Amino acid sequence: MLVLKGRAWKFGDNISTDHIVPGRYFHLRGNIKELARHAFEDVNPLFPEKVKENDIVVAGENFGIGSSREHAVLVLKELGVKAVLAKSIARIFFRNAINNGILALTCNTDKIVDGDIVEIDIDKGEVRNLSKNDVLPIKGDIGVLIERWRSGGIINYVLKHKGLRF
DSSP states (O other), X not given: OOEEEEEEEEOOSOOBHHXXXXXXXGGGTTOHHHHHTTTTTTTOTTHHHHOOTTOEEEEOSSBTBSOOOTHHHHHHHHTTOOEEEESOBOHHHHHHHHHHTOEEEEOOOTTOOTTOEEEEETTTTEEEETTTTEEXXXXXXXXXXXXXXXXXXXXXXXXXXXXXXX
C-alpha cells in the first residue's frame, strides 16, 4: 500500500510557473538549492522556510500555467514536496512533474484549506483530508503515472525498464 501524507499548502487558481519561481531569479537556474529559497515568495513568503518534507501543494484551476520552466518542479522537489493536487494542472507543468518525480494529481480541492493534513492513497485512487474527514476521488487513470513516479521520474523509469512503456 502506497500512501503519502503531509500538510497542505493551499494556493488559488491560475498559479503560474512565475508564481512558483519568480522570473527575476532566472539567473539562479543552475543552483536549484538557492532558487528553492524563493519558491512562491510573491504568493506566500513563508513557504520556502516553513515547508517540510512530504508536504503537499494544493491549488485550484490551471496550476502551473505559463512557461515550460522545469525549475518550477525542481524547486518543489528540492523543498521536499512529494505531490501537487489541483482541480486542473497545466499540461507542461504536469509533464515536468511526472518527468522529475513529483506526483501531480487532479481532484476537487475546494474542501482543502491551508494547513490541513492530507493523505493520498495511491492504491485506492483517493485523497483523504484527515483534518475534515473527507474523501476525494482522484480524477483519471493514474497507473502509468505512478510507475514513473515510483521510479523517481522519467529518466530513472527509462533506465530501469530499458525504454518507455505505455
